[in-house]
Amino acid sequence: MFRGDVSTLARRRNAAHDGGADEISTGEERDYTVRAVERVCSILNLLQESIDGVSLIEVGQATELPKSSAFRYLWTLEAHRYVERDPDTGLYRLGLGFVGMQSRHLEVLRERARPWLEELRDEFEETTNLGILDGDHVIYVDIVESRNKVRSAASRGDRDPLHSTALGKAIASQLPDARVRDLLERTGMPRQSDNTITSIDEYMDELAKVRRVGYAVDNGENAPDGRCIAAPLLGTHLPVALSISAPAARFTLKDVEQAAKKLLDVADQISTNPVPEQRPVVEPA
Incomplete structure (x- = not known):
């Protein structure tokens, strides 16, 4: 409940206006709640x-x-x-009446994340991404492309499946299981490659691992020749995640393990309310 916390002068003015000067003399605080x-x-x-x-x-x-x-x-x-x-x-x-407010929050987050995306790109020489859950898919909010001629990169505004991407897994790991199952049933989990997880139960097992280690891996699941690592941005109050993506031949599983600690640290720095003490110990993917 919100109560009016006004100055003595303001209360006197209100009392005079309402014809309640005697009420002010009692020292009682008014309740301005509607x-x-x-x-x-x-x-x-x-x-x-x-x-x-x-x-x-x-x-x-x-x-x-x-x-x-x-x-x-x-x-x-x-x-x-x-x-x-x-x-x-x-x-x-x-409803959608709040979209404008959320859009501004997302834009602030994108601006905050941009320097960190660039730092990750420069350190690992691979493409970095910021994504958000939009309906039952992941939409790319920002992308900093690798300078390599051969690179893995989507375009800002592109949409990718929740079930076959590291961004999707990282975001889904922060949602209630019932909500995840509902989203997966809605999309049908189409096969993107031979490695795509197409079983809801298997996917939920994968999410349990993501929650344990703190990051998600797309091991050729969205594209046969691609590999991606992602971490959720905690404390932002938005279903968002950060990722590094690259051709699988250049970004090996060993590279993923080495990049995980840096990615988790950057995710903490980007979050509007960093909570590094909650980050789990990095385990092999």
Whole structure:
């Protein structure tokens, strides 16, 4: 609950305006809370904390509103695109009205990450990437290309599968298992190469390893001749990850192990709220 913390002068002005000068003399602090706004904040907080969405009943319970009133709040927020309702499940999620705010956050993150992407590119002489989960795919937010004539590089704005990329694995490792399974069922996990993981259970086993070692590897799974290593950016409140990608012939599994420590360290530096103490010990891929 937010309470007004105003100066004595401001409170006197308010009291004079409201005709409540006697009330100020008691020394009691006014409560400037607007109940309707509080309920809207409660609804948005509830939706933000949910990956799969929330039901009308859950919204009513969180706001202590009857079902009909909760529906009117949601309907109004939906009309302004701050909430969207899944027509199949009936669950509510945050809507596109927040995209502009998130876009600005993402742009700030991209600007913060750019020098580190360049540093990684220069140290390992390979392409570096910043990616975010967009729907059920990974979209490339920024790319710093290797200076080698033969290089592995996508283009900014390109989309790649969640299941066959190191960026996708790194991002998925930070999502609830139920959400990951839902995304994989939606895409169908098409085979990109002979090494592509096409089983949900096998992929979940892979994510368990990613969570243990702290980074993900695409070992020729998205392209037969490619190899990539990625680490999630913790503390950014966005489903984002950082990666190094290269031709497999030049970027061996031994190189991946050597690059992992540096990648994890850079990921910590980029994160808006670095938490290096939470990073696991690097193990062989």
